[in-house]
Amino acid sequence: MELDKTFFEKVFSNKRMEKYFSIHPDNEALAITHYRCNVELSKAFYPCISTLEIALRNAIVRELQTLFGREDWYTQLSKTSGLANLNHYITTANKQISGRRELATPSKIIAELTISFWVSLFNSEYKLILWQALRRAFPYMPKPQRQRKNVSAPLNRFRRFRNRVFHHEPICWDLRQVQQIHNEILQTIGWINKDLPTWIGSFDPVEDTLASIRDRLSKE
Secondary structure, three states, rough: OOOOOOHHHHOOHHHHHHHHHHHHHOOOHHHHHHHHHHHHHHOHHHHHHOOOOHHHHHHHHHHHHHHOOOOOOHHHHHOOOHHHHHHHHHHHHHHHHHHOOEEEEEEHHHHHOOHHHHHHHOOOHHHHHHHHHHHHHHHOOOOHHHOHHHHHHHHHHHHHHHHHHHOOOOOOOOOOHHHHHHHHHHHHHHOOOOOOOHHEEEEEEHHHHHHHHHHHHHOO
16 A cells, blocks of 8 residues: 555644655655654653653652651642742643542652753753752763753753654754754763663664664655
8 A cells, every 4th residue: 555645644744744845855665664764763762761761860869758757748838939930740740630530648648740841940040949859860961061951951942842753743854953862861961860861772673773874864
């Protein structure tokens, strides 16, 4: 069964597909291949994205529990000068959990909080309140580099890239940039735990997928 431009525009929408067909105006097959490559590349990023997100969250939680001296550390945000504006994330998490008629335990609140919440903790406005505690979440980051801005910047790039992947947006235009993002994700994971990059390396398909995509796009 041959799937053509009309099929892809009908199933995935003209708006989504026009980017691919406009880049390859004289090669319909290449445009379709490019779209498939984007899906494959997004799929390939799942291991390192999920590993960083979970490792980051857990490392932060440990330090916040120590800082506030309690498991439900998030209850203290509204009571702490300078942190009250973070409480809307907690309120939203509580509403979502109660909407499912579940008990809002610390573990469920933590799981419900978005990547935007975790990354926002490294914003400059919270530096004087949180950074001294949160820097300990990156014990393997070289000490000369262990500054808030050197953590915040890559985490924000990760957040934006992660959201593009999970919202099914194009990531396959600049493969060199994608390669850099992958390297940066692995580096950040290594700041949290030095053994995690090696563990991920045993099944992370990003490098092989990038090589395959370069090969296929160059042959069309």
